[in-house]
Amino acid sequence: xxxxxxxxxxPLALVQDLGRPGYAHLGVPPSGALDADALRxxxxxxxxPEDAAGIEALLGGLAVRAMAPCTVAVTGPLVPxxxxxxxxxxxxxxxxxxxxxxxxxxxxxxxxxxxxxxxGIAVEPVLGSRSRDxxxxxxxxxxxxxxxxxxxxxxxxxxxxxVVVAPAASERLVVPVVLGPRDxxxxxxxxxxxxxxxxxxxxxxxxxxxxxxxxxxANTAELPSEGLLTGAIQIPPSGLPVVFLxxxxxxxxxxxxxxxxxxxxxxxxxxxxxxxxxxxxS
Amino acid sequence: xxxxxxGEHAALLDCDSLAQMTAARATVEAAGVDGIAELVPGxxxxxxxxxxxxxxxxxxxxxxxxxxxxHPPTGSPREVTLDVHYDGEDLALVARDAGVSExxxxxxxxxxxxxxxxxxxxxxxxxxxxxxxxxxQPRLESPRTKVPAGSVGIGGxxxxxxxxxxxxxxxxxxxxxxxxxxxxxERPALFAPGDRVRFRSx
Numbered sequence: 001x002x003x004x005x006x007x008x009x010x011p012l013a014l015v016q017d018l019g020r021p022g023y024a025h026l027g028v029p030p031s032g033a034l035d036a037d038a039l040r041x042x043x044x045x046x047x048x049p050e051d052a053a054g055i056e057a058l059l060g061g062l063a064v065r066a067m068a069p070c071t072v073a074v075t076g077p078l079v080p081x082x083x084x085x086x087x088x089x090x091x092x093x094x095x096x097x098x099x100x101x102x103x104x105x106x107x108x109x110x111x112x113x114x115x116x117x118x119x120g121i122a123v124e125p126v127l128g129s130r131s132r133d134x135x136x137x138x139x140x141x142x143x144x145x146x147x148x149x150x151x152x153x154x155x156x157x158x159x160x161x162x163v164v165v166a167p168a169a170s171e172r173l174v175v176p177v178v179l180g181p182r183d184x185x186x187x188x189x190x191x192x193x194x195x196x197x198x199x200x201x202x203x204x205x206x207x208x209x210x211x212x213x214x215x216x217x218a219n220t221a222e223l224p225s226e227g228l229l230t231g232a233i234q235i236p237p238s239g240l241p242v243v244f245l246x247x248x249x250x251x252x253x254x255x256x257x258x259x260x261x262x263x264x265x266x267x268x269x270x271x272x273x274x275x276x277x278x279x280x281x282s
Numbered sequence: 283x284x285x286x287x288x289g290e291h292a293a294l295l296d297c298d299s300l301a302q303m304t305a306a307r308a309t310v311e312a313a314g315v316d317g318i319a320e321l322v323p324g325x326x327x328x329x330x331x332x333x334x335x336x337x338x339x340x341x342x343x344x345x346x347x348x349x350x351x352x353h354p355p356t357g358s359p360r361e362v363t364l365d366v367h368y369d370g371e372d373l374a375l376v377a378r379d380a381g382v383s384e385x386x387x388x389x390x391x392x393x394x395x396x397x398x399x400x401x402x403x404x405x406x407x408x409x410x411x412x413x414x415x416x417x418x419q420p421r422l423e424s425p426r427t428k429v430p431a432g433s434v435g436i437g438g439x440x441x442x443x444x445x446x447x448x449x450x451x452x453x454x455x456x457x458x459x460x461x462x463x464x465x466x467x468e469r470p471a472l473f474a475p476g477d478r479v480r481f482r483s484x
Binding site: 065138226227252261262 | 286287288289290291296319320321322323324325326327328329331334399401402403404405406407409440441463465466468470471475
């Protein structure tokens with residue numbers, strides 16, 4: 001059987017594909033790779049369909065051993081990549097022979113690296129997806145040292161690209177948002193969201209938690225629970241925003257002031273604690 | 283009813299009542315509009331998320347503009363009956379606050395018919411409406427850190443069942459042995475919006 005063995009899982013390594021949208025009405029979050037474009041790119045580099053499952057590795061440190069020949073690519077932020085003792089770098093397709101080990105160093109910026117493998121990680125899908133949802137505990141368990149992951153049949157040939165340019169994570173992000181649905185629940189919202197906010201260490205796949213000058217409510221009403229979506233900027237009673245990411249709860253009882261434009265979700269997925277973020281209505 | 287923007291590909295329909303939301307949801311569902319990625323009911327709202335590039339938001343808007351929401355399509359809702367052991371930790375508290383006996387609480391809870399209005403909190407957790415007035419009671423002042431899976435509780439205007447062990451602030455009437463959520467089952471959630479639910483004392 002084609003397989004990949006986890007030698008070191010690093011700080012947190014999760015199987016992720018493009019998630020399981022369509023079940024929010026049953027209380028199931030969409031989940032999936034937080035930086036979906038990075039996973040798509042990795043899959044293209046190794047000749048997979050874009051939605052094949054790979055590994056999302058937080059802050060590098062992941063090492064895997066090929067149990068059969070395969071093609072791999074590491075995407076996301078620029079990160080050192082070694083095959084056995086040889087430096088090969090990220091953002092290019094690399095062939096592994098059976099028994100060879102691929103190891104990620106630590107990215108100098110950004111948070112999440114993606115390892116795509118020819119054939120894709122072929123663990124059993126749950127509700128149509130192999131993604132690990134950290135909020136609900138649905139999908140494959142977080143990876144541990146020594147675990148062996150089955151690989152699917154190789155579907156295509158690796159893309160012809162030699163090396164693609166890695167995106168650079170920024171220490172200051174200006175994020176375009178659409179105001180609403182509850183923008184009228186706040187005073188001076190545009191100015192408030194436009195202040196520099198700091199990403200806190202409490203952030204995770206559920207949401208990015210921000211610190212800064214609290215937003216002020218225009219009313220004290222209680223909001224009946226309503227549906228949430230990825231990118232929603234929810235304002236709890238503290239006035240400090242939470243930007244919901246892929247493993248977000250499906251309904252919530254605090255007002256959503258604005259929603260991030262989808263094109264910026266990848267940058268937020270890579271925002272380390274300490275990153276400065278401001279929101280611009282557009 | 284008022285449409286509110288919700289990002290590039292979604293809109294939130296603010297409804298005047300839970301009944302209006304339920305009617306709007308049933309209308310959209312019955313019409314089978316193409317290109318809807320998610321249709322998420324809330325307590326007084328309906329979130330419509332479209333697949334990027336699809337005209338679904340416009341279609342839903344036109345559909346609901348022309349719909350008679352006082353006579354929503356009823357279809358044939360799924361009916362679920364759940365066996366409950368009424369041995370909950372808060373049964374005495376609920377009876378006292380309702381001014382009735384514990385047996386009366388059980389009768390009140392089992393005689394009503396409920397509708398799954400919306401979900402959230404955890405996969406498979408349905409907020410059920412139709413609770414008799416006497417059982418509309420506040421949540422516990424301090425939530426429990428651990429509520430066992432299968433616990434049947436009441437909170438405000440809703441009743442519901444905890445699909446798995448979790449923290450929770452609802453008053454507990456009893457428990458069921460039924461599985462509320464199984465992601466590998468053909469119907470992963472026992473309760474889906476629109477389902478009719480009855481509880482039976484065992």
